[in-house]
Amino acid sequence: MDQSAEMIESAVDGAGGLRTHGVGKHFGGVYAVRDVSISVGDGEIVGLIGPNGAGKTSLMNVISGVLTVDEGDIEIDGVSITSLATADCARMGVARTFQNIRIFSQLDVRQNVQVALTTALRHRASYARGLGVDDFLDILGIADVAPRKAGTLPYGTQRRLEIARALALYPRVLLLDEPAAGMNETETEALMETIRSLHDRFDFGILVIDHDLRFIMNLCQRIYVMDMGAIIAHGIPAEIRANPKVQEVYLGGRHD
Ligand SMILES: Nc1ncnc2c1ncn2[C@@H]1O[C@H](COP(=O)(O)OP(=O)(O)OP(=O)(O)O)[C@@H](O)[C@H]1O
Ligand SMILES: [Mg+2]
Numbered sequence: 685m686d687q688s689a690e691m692i693e694s695a696v697d698g699a700g701g702l703r704t705h706g707v708g709k710h711f712g713g714v715y716a717v718r719d720v721s722i723s724v725g726d727g728e729i730v731g732l733i734g735p736n737g738a739g740k741t742s743l744m745n746v747i748s749g750v751l752t753v754d755e756g757d758i759e760i761d762g763v764s765i766t767s768l769a770t771a772d773c774a775r776m777g778v779a780r781t782f783q784n785i786r787i788f789s790q791l792d793v794r795q796n797v798q799v800a801l802t803t804a805l806r807h808r809a810s811y812a813r814g815l816g817v818d819d820f821l822d823i824l825g826i827a828d829v830a831p832r833k834a835g836t837l838p839y840g841t842q843r844r845l846e847i848a849r850a851l852a853l854y855p856r857v858l859l860l861d862e863p864a865a866g867m868n869e870t871e872t873e874a875l876m877e878t879i880r881s882l883h884d885r886f887d888f889g890i891l892v893i894d895h896d897l898r899f900i901m902n903l904c905q906r907i908y909v910m911d912m913g914a915i916i917a918h919g920i921p922a923e924i925r926a927n928p929k930v931q932e933v934y935l936g937g938r939h940d
Contacts, residue, residue, distance in 0.1 A: 700761045701725040701889045702747065702778070702857040708755030709739075709746050716742035718913035719756070724857055724889035729879065731904035732893045733924075735933065738910040740893045741783055744859045747891075748780045749773035760856050774803070777856025777888075781846040781863060789835025793826060793845055796834050800852035817852070823885070824848040824878060840871045844878070851882070858882070860892040864899050872896060876903050901925065909933070 702724040709717040716739045724730045732740050745751040747758055749770040758766045765776045788796050797817045821827040824844045829837060834845055843863055850858055863879070864872045876899060883890065894900050900907060901921040909917040909924060911933045917924060924930055 700856070701728070702891070703759045704743075704747065704756060705759070706756035707743070707746060707753060707758060709742050709751060710754055715739075715913040717746060720910075720913075720915055721756075722891075722908055722915065722918075724891045726887050726889055727883065728906065729883055729890045729892065729904050731900040731907035732891060732910065733895070733897065733900055733907060734910035734916075739913040740910055741861055742913075743910070744780060744861055744891070744893065747773075748778050748859060774853055777854070778859065779850035779853040779855035779857075780859035781843070781850055781861055783861040783865070783893075785839075785842050785846055787834045787842055787845055787849070790833065792831050792833055793821065793837070794830045796845055797821060797848050797852050800849040804853045815852075820848045820852045823851065823881070825874075840867050840875075843867070844875070847878075851886075855888050857888055858890045860890065860894075862894050863892065864894050864896050872899055879903060 704720055704722050707717055707720045708715065718739070720743055722730070732743070734740055742751065746753045749765070749768050749772065752767050756766070757764055760776050760778065763776070765773055765778065768776065788799065791799070794817055797820050801817055801820070818827065821830055824847055826841060826844050826848060829841060834842065837845065847860065847863065860879075864875055867875060879890065879892070880903070892900065892903065901924070904921065906918065906920060907924045908915050909927075909930050916933060917927045917930045919927065
């Protein structure tokens, strides 16, 4: 029998990685995130899906310190990072990309990655394992555009640059908010291969949000489904595909 998501999750329990416990975030009376407990173990690729406004980005925002947490706890390797500021979360090993790309568009590609690497080395020299800017560019397949001004690059390449920068922070967990958005099928396929290669090469966990279900189902070992701020389903891809609640809320919704 295939392993269920619960079996996988309990196996990573107590091991390294990201865990949230009953995390909540509200804006006025609206709960964007409600009692969310998830885990992303070392070496796992975990998906987070759900309709527009489900709270996926808000969850990443509280995990990465972009937003403060109203309820619950967030831990990396068992150490609380709840309500740390963004820079401190990054120092603790949370690296991310944004739904709306945030790069230094006036700097060239190499400089963008150098800034991240300099930051990482300043704070966590012990994490440096001999990788330099060129290695991160190579890993993301963007070495050929190293001298180009970041803002002039095609959208898909900017997305890759954002991941290269996150990688240069030597993360314990990498959060990717819609990395395949705006990409065509070929670019999406290539990105999937790149993310798999990160998984093969590094031991951090990856949490990935995307509306492209084929991308998520092919890439992720486990998937959480959010709706109206709450986790409504959790499973391996086959379980998620077969879950009637998911079909009703998500698959039958606005993204097919
Ligand atoms: N800074 C904010 N201030 C007020 N409300 C917000 C803020 N950020 C998010 N929200 C609200 O929180 C809810 C969740 O939004 P969020 O962006 O997290 O959803 P999402 O699942 O990422 O959606 P999408 O798939 O469209 O990116 C929505 O109702 C949204 O309007
Ligand atoms: Mg979002």
